[in-house]
Amino acid sequence: MGTGITTNPLRGTLRLGAISTATTGLLPPFLRLLATRYPGIEAYILPGTSRDLCDRVLKGELDAVLIIEPPFPLSKTCDYTVAREEKLILLVEPEFAGADPLALMGRLPFIRYDRSTWAVCWRRGGWKQRESHKSDMSSTWPERSA
Structure with missing residues (x-):
């Protein structure tokens, strides 16, 4: 049985x-x-x-x-x-390597993730960006910024 x-x-x-x-x-x-x-x-x-x-x-x-x-x-x-924490990175051209990321974000064109997503890190940090593009596909960001 x-x-x-x-x-x-x-x-x-x-x-x-x-x-x-x-x-x-x-x-x-x-x-x-x-x-x-x-x-x-x-x-x-x-x-x-x-x-x-x-x-x-x-x-x-x-x-x-x-x-x-x-x-x-x-x-x-x-x-x-x-499940996982990831660092927020700023992808810039070589000429800006080592510069203050927060200063660059206010000066350089910025590819913003889809507005309908939750950008908690942006609100918490109070960061301002100069938007030039919008995308919901992070895999295309390096190509779009070239």
Whole structure:
């Protein structure tokens, strides 16, 4: 007579949202680990902005999201865990290497990330920029600034 206990009882679909930078960095190793540890779990991935993905979790449309830290307190039904912290970098031409980044941001053209995203670091730092381009794809920034 069997005990009814299986070694890996988890089955179903994990509805996961991810911002563009997470889809190229955090998501691939996570999906490999998920497939190895929980072969009965199928991942459904929805790309989007932090704001949109957070709203979808609150509506019950997604189970979890990889997003930028929300700039507001979360609903009591949700929890936020830091998966990775990254440095904010300023990509400039060689002639500006070593210059004060904050001074350069006010002087040089700046490629701004999509306005609909949460730019918590900008608000916290009170930094001003001279916008010249807007983009929601960080992988294209070096090419656009050339």
